[in-house]
Each structure stands twice: as structure tokens, then as C-alpha cells.
Amino acid sequence: MKRKGLYSLLAILVAAIFLITGCSSGVSRPAPQERGKIKIYTTIYPLYDFAAKIAGDRAAVEKVVPAGVEVHDFEPSPKLVAGIYEADVFVYLGGSIDPWAEKLAEQLLKEGVTVVKAGEGLFQEEFHGDEDPHVWLDPVVAKTMAERIAGAIAAKDGENAAYYRKNLEELKKRLDDLDEKYRNSLLPAKKRDFVVNHAAFGYLARRYNLNQIAISGLSPQQEPSPKKLAELSKLCKEKDIRYIMVEAASSSKLADVLARETGTKVLVLHPLENLTEEDMKAGKDYFSIMLENLENLKRALNE
Ligand SMILES: [Zn+2]
The missing domain is CATH 3.40.50.1980 (Nitrogenase molybdenum iron protein domain)
Structure with missing residues (x-):
């Protein structure tokens, strides 16, 4: 009996609280975030x-x-x-x-x-x-x-x-x-030039006083002309550039061709525009990929 009385008292209290808050807000529909x-x-x-x-x-x-x-x-x-x-x-x-x-x-x-x-x-x-x-x-x-x-x-x-x-x-x-x-690693690097297949690293280059040399344009689908490829090949030799940096290991046949022609090697520099399903599952994110990029940039700029 005693317990039942307690419950009904609680019920009245809850109802009263509900009524008070209901009246004071004056709005019956909850806000979306609620x-x-x-x-x-x-x-x-x-x-x-x-x-x-x-x-x-x-x-x-x-x-x-x-x-x-x-x-x-x-x-x-x-x-x-x-x-x-x-x-x-x-x-x-x-x-x-x-x-x-x-x-x-x-x-x-x-x-x-x-x-x-x-x-x-x-x-x-x-x-x-x-x-x-x-x-x-x-x-x-x-x-x-x-x-x-x-x-x-x-x-x-x-x-x-x-x-x-x-x-x-x-x-x-x-x-x-x-x-x-990035500053500590890149500002003292031996070289200032790096070659990429997709011109995504202009802002990064400017921040760390580097020079991006792009094989193709702002979109990775833009293909370079044979004249441009010949120029780049000459440039790599003149500037002693030993790496061509591509978006993903499998991303660019052109980079492979240029690498072969100029005797350079291919390294990954990820533009972070999108991740693959595998990258997502592996728990990669902006920071882990930016650090991978830094390691590869250090290699390209110091070897
Ligand atoms: Zn892009």
C-alpha cells in the first residue's frame, strides 16, 4: 500500500513537471535537435x-x-x-x-x-x-x-x-x-622542385616555399601534350629530379611512361580529394595521409 502511494505521488509530480515545462516553453513540437x-x-x-x-x-x-x-x-x-x-x-x-x-x-x-x-x-x-x-x-x-x-x-x-x-x-x-x-621537414630540404601528375599541390608548395611542376592540369584527366612531356623530361634531367609523384600507386600510366623516359621513380602524393573503401576501412584520415605525403615529399626533395 505504502509503495503504491509513493508511485501515485511520483506520477502526480511527473505530470506537474510536464505541465510546467510545457507551459513555460509555449511550444508543443520539439526542436529538430531534440x-x-x-x-x-x-x-x-x-x-x-x-x-x-x-x-x-x-x-x-x-x-x-x-x-x-x-x-x-x-x-x-x-x-x-x-x-x-x-x-x-x-x-x-x-x-x-x-x-x-x-x-x-x-x-x-x-x-x-x-x-x-x-x-x-x-x-x-x-x-x-x-x-x-x-x-x-x-x-x-x-x-x-x-x-x-x-x-x-x-x-x-x-x-x-x-x-x-x-x-x-x-x-x-x-x-x-x-x-x-611540414615546416621543420621541408624548409631545410635539399631541393625545392617536385613533379606531380595532378596539379593539386600548389597551395601546399606555396606554404612551404616549394615549386610544384605538374604533368597534367588541375583535374587529373587533363592529358599533357607530347611537347609538354618532352619539356618535363628535359627539366627532370636539368634539376636532378629523381621522383615523379602520383595520386595513387596505380593512378597514372603517363607518370610511368615519363618515369621510364627520364629514369625517375614513382612515389605517391595523395591529394585527399577522396579515399578508397580500403583506405576508409584501414582507418586512414586527413592526418595519416598528410603524414604519408610528408614522408614521400622528404624523400623526393632530399634524394
Ligand atoms: Zn584535384
């Missing part, structure tokens, strides 16, 4: 990785471009686009790497989705008159991108804002550490 985690959709890999590190376990992050797909040629299917409308926050870079996202972003804005153009104002026309989108490969510029992503997530999900800001601070510290490692 119904579950907010959803963040991102385009290219670095944006996904930064958003996931900021979101931690408090928000869900999706990558629109599937693993292993060549980012420069990607177009989302209508089904995929329809899915993005579920987003609370949509993060894209802007520029020539995710051009399909620009129009979509306008539509999403009208639907109340928070949109982040992470590369806004960060691009510089510096490769053959084209706007170079590969800004994330400069760890210092990457910090600005991370700040923009975190700002949008925190504004959308105010309840967890302090948590997101704490994760941002950790991410920025890791980017600072990475920048320091």
Missing part, C-alpha cells in the same frame, strides 16, 4: 573528415561523393540529391571541385538548410589562369575551413555548441602540429 542528432552532408573528403571530427558522437555526418570515385568528374544522381534535402547542414567547397553543389546549395538554402561554402574567398587564380580549388592541402588554410564548418554546426545545434567548439580547438591544434612538422 528529436535526434542533426545531419550534416559534405561533398569532398577533407570536408567530411573535418565535419566528422567536429561532430564527434553528437551529430551524424554523411559524405555525398562515394568512396573511390574521381571527385573532379562526379555528378550526384537525382536520388542522391533528394537525400541531401534531409540535411540540417550542407558543407561544400565551392569552385571547380564540386560545381554541382553550387546550384543545389541555393535550393537547400530556400528549404532552411544551413549551407557552408568552406572554400569561399580562399581560392587564388594560380594555375594556368584557372582557379585552383585544392586549398585543404595547406594545413593553415584548412584551419579556416574547419572554423567555418564548426561555426555552422554549433549554430544549428546550440545545445551541443560547447562540445563542437572543444572538438574544433583539438582539430586546430592537430593542424598546427601538422604545419610545424
Whole structure:
């Protein structure tokens, strides 16, 4: 009997609390973030990785471009686009790497989705008159991108804002550490020139006082002319360049041809635009790949 009385007292208390809070808020529908985690959709890999590190376990992050797909040629299917409308926050870079996202972003804005153009104002026309989108490969510029992503997530999900800001601070510290490692390793390197098959490393080169010599253009699909190949071959001999750097071990027949012609070897320099399924499963991320890149750059610049 006594216990039953206690239960009914509890029930009354719970009902009273419910009534009080219900009245004071004046809103009967819970805010989206109270119904579950907010959803963040991102385009290219670095944006996904930064958003996931900021979101931690408090928000869900999706990558629109599937693993292993060549980012420069990607177009989302209508089904995929329809899915993005579920987003609370949509993060894209802007520029020539995710051009399909620009129009979509306008539509999403009208639907109340928070949109982040992470590369806004960060691009510089510096490769053959084209706007170079590969800004994330400069760890210092990457910090600005991370700040923009975190700002949008925190504004959308105010309840967890302090948590997101704490994760941002950790991410920025890791980017600072990475920048320091790059500076310490690359500034004293013997050579300043490195040859790549895809002109993705212009910002990285500028940050560390290096010179990127690209076989093809801003997109890895742009093929060089025989004249350009002959020039590069001559250049490698003149500058004593011993390595051609490619996106992945299997990525470029052209680099293999040039390597054979010039007596150079092939090394990987990953542009981080996308990861393969295998890389994702192996737990690789922006930082582990940037460190692998650094090891290979050190080799190319010192041997
Ligand atoms: Zn690229």
C-alpha cells in the first residue's frame, strides 16, 4: 500500500513537471535537435573528415561523393540529391571541385538548410589562369575551413555548441602540429622542385616555399601534350629530379611512361580529394595521409 502511494505521488509530480515545462516553453513540437542528432552532408573528403571530427558522437555526418570515385568528374544522381534535402547542414567547397553543389546549395538554402561554402574567398587564380580549388592541402588554410564548418554546426545545434567548439580547438591544434612538422621537414630540404601528375599541390608548395611542376592540369584527366612531356623530361634531367609523384600507386600510366623516359621513380602524393573503401576501412584520415605525403615529399626533395 505504502509503495503504491509513493508511485501515485511520483506520477502526480511527473505530470506537474510536464505541465510546467510545457507551459513555460509555449511550444508543443520539439526542436529538430531534440528529436535526434542533426545531419550534416559534405561533398569532398577533407570536408567530411573535418565535419566528422567536429561532430564527434553528437551529430551524424554523411559524405555525398562515394568512396573511390574521381571527385573532379562526379555528378550526384537525382536520388542522391533528394537525400541531401534531409540535411540540417550542407558543407561544400565551392569552385571547380564540386560545381554541382553550387546550384543545389541555393535550393537547400530556400528549404532552411544551413549551407557552408568552406572554400569561399580562399581560392587564388594560380594555375594556368584557372582557379585552383585544392586549398585543404595547406594545413593553415584548412584551419579556416574547419572554423567555418564548426561555426555552422554549433549554430544549428546550440545545445551541443560547447562540445563542437572543444572538438574544433583539438582539430586546430592537430593542424598546427601538422604545419610545424611540414615546416621543420621541408624548409631545410635539399631541393625545392617536385613533379606531380595532378596539379593539386600548389597551395601546399606555396606554404612551404616549394615549386610544384605538374604533368597534367588541375583535374587529373587533363592529358599533357607530347611537347609538354618532352619539356618535363628535359627539366627532370636539368634539376636532378629523381621522383615523379602520383595520386595513387596505380593512378597514372603517363607518370610511368615519363618515369621510364627520364629514369625517375614513382612515389605517391595523395591529394585527399577522396579515399578508397580500403583506405576508409584501414582507418586512414586527413592526418595519416598528410603524414604519408610528408614522408614521400622528404624523400623526393632530399634524394
Ligand atoms: Zn584535384
